[in-house]
Amino acid sequence: MAQITTIGRKTYYDDIIEKGYSRRDFMKFCAMMAAYLGLESSGVAQVAQALQTQHRVPVIWLHFQECTCCSESFIRSSHPIVADILLDKLSLDYTETLMAASGHQAEVAKAKTMKDYYGEYILCVEGTVPTDNNGVYCCIGGRTAEDILKEAAAGAKALIAWGSCACNGCVQAAYPNPTSATPIHKIITDKPIIRVPGCPPIGEVMAGVLVHIITFGTLPELDGAKRPKAFYSKRVHDTCQRRAFYDAGLFVETFDDENAKKGYCLYKVGCKGPMTYNACSVTRWNNGVSYPIQSGHGCIGCSEDNYWDAGPLYRRMQTFPGFGIESNADEIGIGAAVLTAGGLAAHAIATNIRKNKLIEDLITEGKESEKELKK
Amino acid sequence: MNDLAMHFKHLRRVFVWELPVRVYHWINALAIVVLCVTGFIIGNPPGIMFGGEAHESYWFGTVRFLHFASAYIFLFNFLFRLYWGFVGNKYANWKNFIPTNRRFFKEMWEVLKIDILQIKSGEHLSVGHNALAGFIYFLTFIAFAVQCITGFGLYAAMSHSLIARMFVWVSPFLGGDFALRRWHHAAMWFFILFAMVHVYLVFYHDYVEGRGEISSMGGGWKFIEEEVFEEQNSKTSA
Numbered sequence: 380m381a382q383i384t385t386i387g388r389k390t391y392y393d394d395i396i397e398k399g400y401s402r403r404d405f406m407k408f409c410a411m412m413a414a415y416l417g418l419e420s421s422g423v424a425q426v427a428q429a430l431q432t433q434h435r436v437p438v439i440w441l442h443f444q445e446c447t448c449c450s451e452s453f454i455r456s457s458h459p460i461v462a463d464i465l466l467d468k469l470s471l472d473y474t475e476t477l478m479a480a481s482g483h484q485a486e487v488a489k490a491k492t493m494k495d496y497y498g499e500y501i502l503c504v505e506g507t508v509p510t511d512n513n514g515v516y517c518c519i520g521g522r523t524a525e526d527i528l529k530e531a532a533a534g535a536k537a538l539i540a541w542g543s544c545a546c547n548g549c550v551q552a553a554y555p556n557p558t559s560a561t562p563i564h565k566i567i568t569d570k571p572i573i574r575v576p577g578c579p580p581i582g583e584v585m586a587g588v589l590v591h592i593i594t595f596g597t598l599p600e601l602d603g604a605k606r607p608k609a610f611y612s613k614r615v616h617d618t619c620q621r622r623a624f625y626d627a628g629l630f631v632e633t634f635d636d637e638n639a640k641k642g643y644c645l646y647k648v649g650c651k652g653p654m655t656y657n658a659c660s661v662t663r664w665n666n667g668v669s670y671p672i673q674s675g676h677g678c679i680g681c682s683e684d685n686y687w688d689a690g691p692l693y694r695r696m697q698t699f700p701g702f703g704i705e706s707n708a709d710e711i712g713i714g715a716a717v718l719t720a721g722g723l724a725a726h727a728i729a730t731n732i733r734k735n736k737l738i739e740d741l742i743t744e745g746k747e748s749e750k751e752l753k754k
Numbered sequence: 755m756n757d758l759a760m761h762f763k764h765l766r767r768v769f770v771w772e773l774p775v776r777v778y779h780w781i782n783a784l785a786i787v788v789l790c791v792t793g794f795i796i797g798n799p800p801g802i803m804f805g806g807e808a809h810e811s812y813w814f815g816t817v818r819f820l821h822f823a824s825a826y827i828f829l830f831n832f833l834f835r836l837y838w839g840f841v842g843n844k845y846a847n848w849k850n851f852i853p854t855n856r857r858f859f860k861e862m863w864e865v866l867k868i869d870i871l872q873i874k875s876g877e878h879l880s881v882g883h884n885a886l887a888g889f890i891y892f893l894t895f896i897a898f899a900v901q902c903i904t905g906f907g908l909y910a911a912m913s914h915s916l917i918a919r920m921f922v923w924v925s926p927f928l929g930g931d932f933a934l935r936r937w938h939h940a941a942m943w944f945f946i947l948f949a950m951v952h953v954y955l956v957f958y959h960d961y962v963e964g965r966g967e968i969s970s971m972g973g974g975w976k977f978i979e980e981e982v983f984e985e986q987n988s989k990t991s992a
Contacts, residue, residue: 603926614911614931628814632801647799654931656911684930695798708936709797712943719947723954726870733872734962741964744763 391430391593405430415587415662416599417609429594436593437492437500439531443524444517444551444560445506448579449542455665456582486520493534501592502535504528506544507551508566509558516558528566537571537598538563539588543681546576553687564605571598574605578681581662584610606656615652615670615678618660621645639675649693650677657682765977768881770845770970778835779971785828786945792821793942825905826917832898845882851892853885861885869958877963879982887955890948897944904928904938 389397395405406427413422440450480488492500506524509516514523532538540563543549551560564572575588588607591599599607616622624630624644631639631648646653652660655678659670671678677693680686690696696707731738771779795817839848853859865886867874878884883891906917907924908931928934959967970976978986 603923604930617911623808626815627808627811628799628802628817629808629811630799630801637803647801651932654935656931680932683932685932689932689936708940708943712940712946715943715947716950719950723950727954727958729872730958730962733875734877736875737877737962741962745964 389435390433391435394435395430412587412590412594415583415609416591416594426590426594429596430590433593433596436589437496438503438589439489439492439500439535440503440505441527441531442519443504443506443508443528443544444558445542445544447505449505449544449585452577452579452582453541453585454582456586489531493531497534499536500534501537501539501589502531503539503541504545504563505541507548507560507562509551510561510566511557511559525566528563532567532570535570537573537592538567539573539575540564541575541585542580543576543578543686546574546682547684549578550687553685572605573598573601573607576606576611576682576684577657580682581610581658581664583662584658604656610658610662611656611682613656613658613661615655615657615660615672619652619672620660621672634675642675645672645675645677647695648677649679649691649695651680651683651686652678655680655683764980765965766980766983768976768978769843769974770882770976771974772843772846773974774834774838775842775846776971776974778831778838781827781831782835785824785831786949788820788824789828790942790945792817792824793939796821797939822909825902825909828898829902829906829917832895832902836895850883850888851895853889858885858889862889869955879963879978879986881976881978881986894944894948897941897948901938901941901945904934904941907934908938 392405395408396402406423409426409430410423413420413426416422416426418425442450506517508514508524508528510525514525517524519527540546544551544560545563548556548560548562551558552562564574573588575585577584584607587610588599591607591609599609602608602612604611616625619625621642621644624642625646629638629641629643631643631645633639634648644650650672652672659678660672663670663673679692680689683689690707696709796814799814799817838846839851853862861880862885864874865878865880865884868876868878869884870886903921903924906921907928910918910921910924911931912918925931925934928937956967959965965977966975
């Protein structure tokens with residue numbers, strides 16, 4: 380297998396070997412990634428080939444209004460090579476949370492990457508960008524998030540919006556959204572954007588997206604909401620281990636009832652799995668140990684737009700905008716039905732008074748006919 | 755006896771609702787009832803304390819199947835009615851539903867005054883839909899479309915069928931399944947309120963006018979007085 384190594388720009392494989400991993404470890408990593416990406420078995424070779432021949436793709440990773448849980452999730456993805464290689468020394472030219480450099484040095488490193496790899500680097504963004512009051516709510520190095528993002532996006536090959544903050548605003552954009560927190564795709568509209576929602580997204584999913592870009596040199600196939608199809612085309616519900624209870628109509632009513640002990644479906648205690656597109660029930664979390672539904676807690680739908688404002692987490696209802704907190708469609712509907720029934724009753728009474736003549740005429744006419752028929 | 759005979763009206767039979775319109779109406783009514791009932795159950799299933807295993811039961815799956823099957827029937831029935839709006843008789847024509855001229859608006863106002871607010875006495879005479887009813891049906895057609903789009907948008911994730919696949923754009927377009935489910939659920943209430951008012955008004959017209967309003971959706975006939983027949987004909991020819 381041809382191995383091209385350019386001085387100064389190493390391949391991923393070089394870094395991996397240098398780091399002390401064996402080729403066997405490397406191949407295991409390739410096999411795992413190919414599986415996550417949903418490739419056929421020959422895809423393993425494709426991944427291995429790419430990592431041995433491709434120069435590392437420079438990555439700039441920006442943090443705005445967020446909690447860093449996306450980064451935390453990423454460095455905990457199940458294979459150590461993800462953390463060690465994709466992140467630690469090889470790709471991330473700039474990430475506030477994890478890089479060694481700080482202050483002026485860090486900014487210089489970023490500027491250098493942006494200049495040297497103009498049009499080549501991948502810009503990863505974690506967090507929302509506040510736009511209210513000229514963006515003063517999030518400033519780094521004396522500049523606003525919006526300014527930094529626009530500058531970095533100008534030379535990026537593509538953007539990756541990590542996590543729900545960058546994808547849909549998450550909690551910062553929840554009502555009343557005091558800082559006008561704005562997701563990335565509403566600010567940068569002229570670059571390809573991959574949205575990887577979740578709070579946080581699964582580490583393996585994040586690694587998978589990056590490995591795909593490295594392996595194929597293209598963006599992964601995206602769905603209508605710009606999410607990678609490999610990870611977001613199925614609902615959590617579709618591969619849920621409690622799905623059989625759902626179809627059987629066996630539901631947990633409260634978290635401490637007999638049904639909860641039996642592991643029934645959590646639909647009625649607010650599980651949002653049936654509306655949530657994510658890989659949790661396939662990939663699971665913490666090296667595939669578990670995921671919320673397996674652990675007895677419903678899905679809160681963290682990878683869906685607007686999930687904070689969509690209603691209570693532990694009840695199967697959705698609030699309705701403009702009708703006060705916790706009013707749902709059924710309450711409003713029943714109110715409207717009662718009003719309608721009242722209106723109809725009033726109308727029926729009014730009809731018998733106002734249209735008395737018409738009705739009387741019909742009755743008289745009908746009765747006369749009846750009498751005549753008897754004769 | 756003579757003066758009473760003078761009072762009697764001679765009724766003339768008019769064929770208003772063709773068979774396809776009547777069949778459409780009752781399929782639609784049945785589908786809506788099934789969809790509302792199953793939809794309610796899907797939205798808030800009853801709690802069952804049951805000692806058995808999941809494989810012994812499939813009732814929730816069956817309820818969902820009924821909902822989806824009725825939805826397909828509802829969709830195609832609706833599409834058929836749209837088609838019939840172009841090829842059916844003049845009472846089924848799309849022009850009964852969409853206000854295209856001033857007369858339509860004038861009639862709507864008349865119906866509102868006579869039948870709804872009852873600030874004007876007498877009766878409003880129309881053979882097919884009156885203008886206000888027609889316009890309300892136009893709104894229900896919009897609600898049908900909303901319900902089909904949001905419903906099949908939700909269903910798209912569960913099916914690989916061609917028709918379901920045609921709705922994959924809906925979920926991203928409207929901001930995900932959360933929003934879809936909310937609007938799908940809310941729109942159901944329009945159907946329930948509509949059904950209440952619709953059934954009431956059918957009884958109202960039958961009661962006040964005595965022209966066979968209720969039975970017209972069975973046999974297709976309505977009956978109008980001879981003089982009304984003449985009057986309407988002279989109006990249109992004038």
